[in-house]
Amino acid sequence: MKNVDYIKLDYDKLLDEWAEILFKDAEEYEKKRDQASTDSxxxxxxxxxxxxVIQAxxxxxxxxxxxxxKYIKEIVNKEELTMKSKHGITQYRLSFVRRYAQEISEEVAKIEMVYHLSEQSLxxxxxxxxxxxxxxxxxxxxxxxxxxxxR
Incomplete structure (x- = not known):
C-alpha cells in the first residue's frame, strides 16, 4: 500500500463551524415554531x-x-497549559454561552411583557x-x- 499523507483536521475549528450550523438550525426552527399556532x-x-438540536x-x-x-490531566504532567486547557474555553463554547444568554434575556423580556399586559387587564x-x-x-x-x- 502506498504511503498516504493524511490531512490533519483542526477539530476545534470543525466543532466551531458545526456548532454555528446547529445554532442557525435551532434559530430557524424556533422562528418557525413561533410563527405556528400553539395548538397546531x-x-x-x-x-x-x-x-x-439544542440537546445535540x-x-x-x-x-x-x-x-x-482528561486532556488537562495529561497536559498538567507536562506543564504545557494553554487558555483552552486551563479553562476549557473555546470559541465554540463562548458562542454557545452568548446565544443562551441572549435567549434567556429574551425570555425574561417576554415574561415582563405578559406580566404588564396582565396588570393592565389586556x-x-x-x-x-x-x-x-x-x-x-x-x-x-x-x-x-x-x-x-x-463550568
Whole structure:
C-alpha cells in the first residue's frame, strides 16, 4: 500500500463551524415554531426539532468537557497549559454561552411583557399565568444548559 499523507483536521475549528450550523438550525426552527399556532401540529414539530438540536449541542458540550478534563490531566504532567486547557474555553463554547444568554434575556423580556399586559387587564390572568409558567420552565432548561457550558 502506498504511503498516504493524511490531512490533519483542526477539530476545534470543525466543532466551531458545526456548532454555528446547529445554532442557525435551532434559530430557524424556533422562528418557525413561533410563527405556528400553539395548538397546531407544526408548532409541536418545530418545537421538537429545536429541542433536539439544542440537546445535540448540549451533549456535545458534555463530551467535550469530559475529554478536556482528561486532556488537562495529561497536559498538567507536562506543564504545557494553554487558555483552552486551563479553562476549557473555546470559541465554540463562548458562542454557545452568548446565544443562551441572549435567549434567556429574551425570555425574561417576554415574561415582563405578559406580566404588564396582565396588570393592565389586556389579557386574561389565567392565560398570563400559563404563559409565564411556560417561560419559567423554558428559562430553567436554558439556564441548565448555560451553566453546563460555563463550568
Amino acid at each position: 401540529y407544526a408548532y409541536g414539530y418545530f418545537a421538537g426539532k429545536h429541542d433536539g 449541542i448540549a451533549k456535545l458540550s458534555i463530551l467535550e468537557t469530559r475529554k478536556a478534563r 389579557i386574561d390572568e389565567k392565560v398570563a399565568e400559563n404563559y409565564i409558567s411556560g417561560y419559567i420552565r423554558s428559562l430553567e432548561e436554558k439556564s441548565k444548559y448555560f451553566k453546563g457550558y460555563i
